[in-house]
Amino acid sequence: MDMASPSFFTNENFMPHGMCYLWQPNILWTSVISDVLTAFAYFSITAAVIIFVKKRHDLPYPWFFLLSGSVIFLACGISHLISAIVIWEPIYGISAVAKAITAITSVATGIVIWFILPFFLKLPSPSMLEKKNSAIQDSLNKLKLTQKSLVESKKMASLGGLVAGVAHEINTPIGIGITASTHLSDATTSINDKYTNAQMTNNNLKSYLAEVNEGTNLINSNLVRAAKLITSFKQVAVDQSSKDIRTYKIKEYTNEVLQSLKPKFKNTNISIKLNCDDNLTVTSEPGAFAQIITNLVINTLIHGFENIKTGNINIDITRKQDTVCFVYTDSGKGINIENKEKIFEPFFTTKRGKGGTGLGLNIVYNLVVESLKGSIKLNDDFAQGCQFIIEFPININH
Ligand SMILES: Nc1ncnc2c1ncn2[C@@H]1O[C@H](COP(=O)(O)OP(=O)(O)OP(=O)(O)O)[C@@H](O)[C@H]1O
Numbered sequence: 517m518d519m520a521s522p523s524f525f526t527n528e529n530f531m532p533h534g535m536c537y538l539w540q541p542n543i544l545w546t547s548v549i550s551d552v553l554t555a556f557a558y559f560s561i562t563a564a565v566i567i568f569v570k571k572r573h574d575l576p577y578p579w580f581f582l583l584s585g586s587v588i589f590l591a592c593g594i595s596h597l598i599s600a601i602v603i604w605e606p607i608y609g610i611s612a613v614a615k616a617i618t619a620i621t622s623v624a625t626g627i628v629i630w631f632i633l634p635f636f637l638k639l640p641s642p643s644m645l646e647k648k649n650s651a652i653q654d655s656l657n658k659l660k661l662t663q664k665s666l667v668e669s670k671k672m673a674s675l676g677g678l679v680a681g682v683a684h685e686i687n688t689p690i691g692i693g694i695t696a697s698t699h700l701s702d703a704t705t706s707i708n709d710k711y712t713n714a715q716m717t718n719n720n721l722k723s724y725l726a727e728v729n730e731g732t733n734l735i736n737s738n739l740v741r742a743a744k745l746i747t748s749f750k751q752v753a754v755d756q757s758s759k760d761i762r763t764y765k766i767k768e769y770t771n772e773v774l775q776s777l778k779p780k781f782k783n784t785n786i787s788i789k790l791n792c793d794d795n796l797t798v799t800s801e802p803g804a805f806a807q808i809i810t811n812l813v814i815n816t817l818i819h820g821f822e823n824i825k826t827g828n829i830n831i832d833i834t835r836k837q838d839t840v841c842f843v844y845t846d847s848g849k850g851i852n853i854e855n856k857e858k859i860f861e862p863f864f865t866t867k868r869g870k871g872g873t874g875l876g877l878n879i880v881y882n883l884v885v886e887s888l889k890g891s892i893k894l895n896d897d898f899a900q901g902c903q904f905i906i907e908f909p910i911n912i913n914h
């Protein structure tokens with residue numbers, strides 16, 4: 517066919533079937549083999565794209581991938597295959613349709629891609645994600661460290677609270693002692709004056725002796741009380757700052773801890789009842805036990821009895837074979853259903869920004885599980901107030 521003749525643009529004699537390829541078989545075969553290989557490569561790409569889109573559910577614009585990935589490649593592949601077949605079979609009509617489909621999908625993709633390009637440019641690359649990941653990991657590590665030191669300082673703060681409790685409790689007997697001794701000293705000066713001026717009567721001496729008797733008794737009993745408080749607080753304080761395991765009477769010890777919390781109940785009408793066998797003895801970590809009670813009681817005061825002045829706290833301690841069952845109940849506001857699952861999580865608090873850090877019950881949980889080797893749960897069915905059930909071995913060494 518004469519390509520330069522004007523009849524090229526007319527329908528007469530338009531493209532009779534015949535291939536030239538300069539009559540060189542090597543050109544023909546190179547072209548045919550290349551077309552077939554390209555076709556199969558495109559089919560393989562199509563299959564891969566379809567699998568990719570199907571498996572990656574989070575892929576943005578999946579239709580775009582299907583259009584640009586599978587339809588174009590499928591159309592291109594078919595076009596190439598037909599180009600190879602056309603050399604022997606004159607299926608020009610089919611070839612033209614295949615080419616038209618390839619052209620339409622390619623043009624559509626060519627246009628759409630400019631709209632989608634900004635979105636893909638914004639997508640973080642794997643190396644950017646890796647950098648972000650390691651930054652997040654870093655801050656997570658820092659957060660864990662902060663949490664650890666916060667937990668430690670909160671434990672120490674409860675020790676500080678204990679010291680304040682001790683100071684307050686000892687204040688009363690010492691104050692009484694000072695008043696009594698001042699009074700005795702005044703009475704002694706007065707009787708001494710009377711004696712030196714030879715004005716002392718029998719009655720003066722009698723009443724002075726009675727005052728001395730009463731005063732020394734008062735001083736003595738109050739000093740004994742102060743000494744007792746110091747001994748018991750000393751034990752609780754030492755326990756709280758150490759992790760020692762020892763054998764102790766749980767009722768007596770619980771009372772000592774409650775005693776140290778007494779100042780916090782000032783101006784309230786909240787009664788605490790402790791039910792426990794006097795002789796129940798446990799071998800465990802008393803410091804952890806003291807911190808658990810302290811946190812539970814403080815929570816009751818701050819959350820349970822917020823704006824409530826009257827209520828009860830009941831502590832029941834019983835033995836169940838080799839386990840101590842410690843049930844703490846308060847008659848306060850209770851905990852909302854949606855919060856019940858979260859209360860043991862670190863930093864969960866309903867008093868954020870109002871003094872709550874949300875670490876108290878997390879510390880309690882860890883102390884029960886790690887130090888006492890026990891378990892703690894919030895009684896879900898409890899209607900009024902809240903109830904915690906703690907169980908731990910009576911002897912941690914067994
Ligand atoms: N006895 C209770 N009555 C009602 N709600 C409670 C009681 N105990 C705990 N909660 C709820 O559980 C949440 C978590 O308690 P947690 O002791 O862990 O933190 P917090 O008391 O808010 O703060 P922190 O103890 O660190 O000062 C509290 O914010 C409160 O909403």
Ligand SMILES: [Mg+2]
Nearest residue numbers: 814815876877
């Ligand atoms: Mg708390």
